[in-house]
Amino acid sequence: MFRQAITRNIRDFSSRIRYPTVNSVSRIAVSKYEQATRSQKHSSALAAVDVYKNITRGVGRQERIKAEYPPLDFSLTDYRGFPLPSVENRMSYDTDAFVIWNMTTDIAERALEVVWKDGHHSKYHFIWLRDHEYSHGTAASITNQRTVDTAKIPLDIAAESIEVTDNGRKVKITWNRHVDGVKVSEFDTKWLRHNCYSHHNEIKRQLRNRPWLWGNDLNKYISNVSVPFEEVMRDDKAVLELLRKVKKFGLAIVSNTPTCKETSQKVVERIGPVRNTIYGGFWETRLLPADDKKNIDSAFSTCALPAHTDGNYWQDPPGIQVFHCLEPDLHGGDTLLVDGFKVAEDLKEIDSDSFNFLCETPVPFQHTDKENHLVSYHTVFGKDADGNVIRFSLNTLDRDVMRLPPSQVLRFYKAWQQLCSIVADPSNEAWLKLMPGQLIIIDNKRVMHGRSEISPRSGRVLVGCYLSHEDFASKLAVLEKKCSKGTSQEDRTA
Ligand SMILES: C[N+](C)(C)CCCC[C@H](N)C(=O)O
Numbered sequence: 313m314f315r316q317a318i319t320r321n322i323r324d325f326s327s328r329i330r331y332p333t334v335n336s337v338s339r340i341a342v343s344k345y346e347q348a349t350r351s352q353k354h355s356s357a358l359a360a361v362d363v364y365k366n367i368t369r370g371v372g373r374q375e376r377i378k379a380e381y382p383p384l385d386f387s388l389t390d391y392r393g394f395p396l397p398s399v400e401n402r403m404s405y406d407t408d409a410f411v412i413w414n415m416t417t418d419i420a421e422r423a424l425e426v427v428w429k430d431g432h433h434s435k436y437h438f439i440w441l442r443d444h445e446y447s448h449g450t451a452a453s454i455t456n457q458r459t460v461d462t463a464k465i466p467l468d469i470a471a472e473s474i475e476v477t478d479n480g481r482k483v484k485i486t487w488n489r490h491v492d493g494v495k496v497s498e499f500d501t502k503w504l505r506h507n508c509y510s511h512h513n514e515i516k517r518q519l520r521n522r523p524w525l526w527g528n529d530l531n532k533y534i535s536n537v538s539v540p541f542e543e544v545m546r547d548d549k550a551v552l553e554l555l556r557k558v559k560k561f562g563l564a565i566v567s568n569t570p571t572c573k574e575t576s577q578k579v580v581e582r583i584g585p586v587r588n589t590i591y592g593g594f595w596e597t598r599l600l601p602a603d604d605k606k607n608i609d610s611a612f613s614t615c616a617l618p619a620h621t622d623g624n625y626w627q628d629p630p631g632i633q634v635f636h637c638l639e640p641d642l643h644g645g646d647t648l649l650v651d652g653f654k655v656a657e658d659l660k661e662i663d664s665d666s667f668n669f670l671c672e673t674p675v676p677f678q679h680t681d682k683e684n685h686l687v688s689y690h691t692v693f694g695k696d697a698d699g700n701v702i703r704f705s706l707n708t709l710d711r712d713v714m715r716l717p718p719s720q721v722l723r724f725y726k727a728w729q730q731l732c733s734i735v736a737d738p739s740n741e742a743w744l745k746l747m748p749g750q751l752i753i754i755d756n757k758r759v760m761h762g763r764s765e766i767s768p769r770s771g772r773v774l775v776g777c778y779l780s781h782e783d784f785a786s787k788l789a790v791l792e793k794k795c796s797k798g799t800s801q802e803d804r805t806a
């Protein structure tokens with residue numbers, strides 16, 4: 313059904329294009345694929361891949377090289393059977409991806425145009441190349457810091473001559489203008505390809521890094537987001553796997569973690585430094601008497617907590633939250649998880665006006681106790697320059713007094729209610745009973761957590777901490793490099 317519909321859809325589309333080419337049709341197929349995977353319509357995604365393969369099948373190398381859209385290889389699948397567009401997953405230094413096939417100069421744009429042996433096109437402006445020339449400075453050192461004075465580079469800098477050496481693996485440029493006496497610069501093709509800033513490469517980057525959205529189906533594949541404790545402690549590759557899962561799903565679980573605070577802390581040390589806040593560093597969440605000086609949040613009471621992200625009253629809310637239930641409550645205290653990026657997609661579809669409003673309107677959040685009065689503003693959705701949602705912030709309990717311009721008040725309430733009804737929609741709520749041994753790592757800039765009411769006599773204890781997103785991303789990057797040494801992974805294009 314789906315398959316026929318999508319094939320028809322792509323055909324209709326291409327018949328409306330004046331000059332349907334391999335490019336335009338495959339571009340449509342790829343965008344249908346993206347749409348289908350975003351909304352997780354498996355059969356539509358497969359159908360789009362089929363169409364894509366039909367278009368590109370039989371197209372000779374020459375034509376492929378001319379193709380504007382990069383040829384994608386859908387032969388890999390992820391664990392759910394979704395085809396993955398992944399030319400670069402299997403690249404090594406010797407693959408076509410790093411070898412220059414053809415080169416021309418775009419005079420009007422003062423840029424070098426490269427066609428790579430795998431068919432990918434790149435454009436590098438000469439000023440950009442000169443700005444990133446590292447062969448004469450100390451920037452090749454471990455810190456990667458720059459030595460080029462960008463302000464001195466003439467805007468009309470260009471190449472007097474260009475030479476490809478080392479079987480297409482090095483580019484040597486002789487400059488028409490000499491900045492700081494540098495006449496010739498050499499670029500490694502691997503570096504060039506890694507840093508290609510063409511539009512298709514950006515699309516490929518986004519495709520590769522797109523998050524996996526989930527709803528109440530999370531339970532079905534919880535084992536896919538788990539990595540055993542022993543492996544995490546023993547092997548950097550297991551930590552890498554864990555962090556990749558956090559990046560893709562917004563959460564991961566370390567299973568079989570011994571149920572003690574110190575061991576939980578040891579797991580965290582494998583990722584990065586603990587963030588110290590008003591709650592301390594590595595904290596404990598348990599039922600506290602009302603007058604206990606540590607009782608500064610409803611988390612320390614028995615009450616149910618609706619899905620929320622933590623720390624919105626800070627300018628930089630915690631990037632990662634870790635918790636491990638050492639002492640469960642068998643009659644309550646179940647964990648609720650909701651994917652904020654999925655909520656964004658749903659709201660965009662149902663009420664795009666409200667979505668846009670919540671992308672633009674800063675909402676105040678507060679935390680007040682005897683020692684602290686913290687206030688900060690965040691839009692519910694934060695976007696990158698391409699319009700992708702990259703941050704989600706919401707806590708209905710910690711919202712501060714709204715003082716919007718009067719003309720926006722009704723619009724705000726409509727948008728907020730729409731948002732809250734999506735967050736609380738049972739199809740988006742994943743409920744789990746986290747048991748001792750399951751240490752959960754949550755991307756607090758994407759995934760909300762909450763809990764059901766705790767039974768008053770329970771001795772439930774949760775230990776945990778916050779980590780920064782930067783430290784998480786840094787660890788991931790370092791492990792990606794470290795664990796791929798000597799294998800093809802090292803050469804994945806960025
Ligand atoms: C996790 N720990 C118990 C330390 C703090 C809980 C804070 C929850 C709070 N309402 C917020 O959004 O920040």
Ligand SMILES: O=C(O)CCC(=O)C(=O)O
Binds near residue numbers: 597617645646647774
């Ligand atoms: O007690 C729980 O399960 C979660 C508590 C919570 O939401 C929090 O600490 O932010």
